Amino acid sequence: MKVRYSTTDPTQSDLDSLPRLSFILCYGTQAINVVGLVDSGATVNVLPYRYGMWLGATWNEQRATIQLAGNLGHVAAQPLFLMAKIGNFPPVRLAFAWSQNDDVPLILGQMNFFMEFDVCFYRSQLEFEVKSKSR
Numbered sequence: 001m002k003v004r005y006s007t008t009d010p011t012q013s014d015l016d017s018l019p020r021l022s023f024i025l026c027y028g029t030q031a032i033n034v035v036g037l038v039d040s041g042a043t044v045n046v047l048p049y050r051y052g053m054w055l056g057a058t059w060n061e062q063r064a065t066i067q068l069a070g071n072l073g074h075v076a077a078q079p080l081f082l083m084a085k086i087g088n089f090p091p092v093r094l095a096f097a098w099s100q101n102d103d104v105p106l107i108l109g110q111m112n113f114f115m116e117f118d119v120c121f122y123r124s125q126l127e128f129e130v131k132s133k134s135r
Contacts, residue, residue: 001087005126019121019128021108024085027055031085034106038119038128042109043069047096051106052080059100066097076100089132092116 005017019038024031032054036045044066052059057080066077080098083091095112108114118131 001089001130002127003130005123005128014126017126019119021086021130023087025051025055026083026085026091027052027057027080030055036106036108038108038113038130040110040114040119040121042107044107044109044111045094045096045113046072046077046104046107046109047080047082047098048102048104048106049098049100050102052096052098055082057098059098068097068099072099072104075104086117086130089117089130 003019003021005014006020007013007016007018020035021038022033022035025034032051034051046068049059059078063078066079067073068075068077077097077099080096082094082096084094085091094116116133118133120129120131122128
């Protein structure tokens with residue numbers, strides 16, 4: 001599946017384009033359409049707080065915590081497992097660091113988006129390709 005790089009604002013140019021992927025996240029009987037940044041440099045998948053709440057997840061102070069790094073190092077996060085429907089691929093279970101902050105982007109990272117999908121970036125062509133993992 002080939003996807004065009006995109007911007008978040010129509011006033012931005014192609015230089016501001018990034019690999020963003022539209023897909024559906026599910027938790028129980030709830031589902032939402034989301035857009036995530038495909039980031040091969042990110043260690044984990046990151047989910048903004050509002051998405052978890054919209055899906056009906058409950059923030060539990062007793063749950064294990066995840067230490068985020070970089071500019072997200074100050075943000076509390078907990079593990080949350082969601083089903084993702086991406087294009088025509090079969091649904092996959094993704095593990096997210098569900099942040100207790102809405103100012104974080106939805107990020108698809110190494111653990112475990114890149115374990116489920118092979119991704120090739122073609123920045124000069126402003127597109128990327130997502131394939132089901134090689135078996």
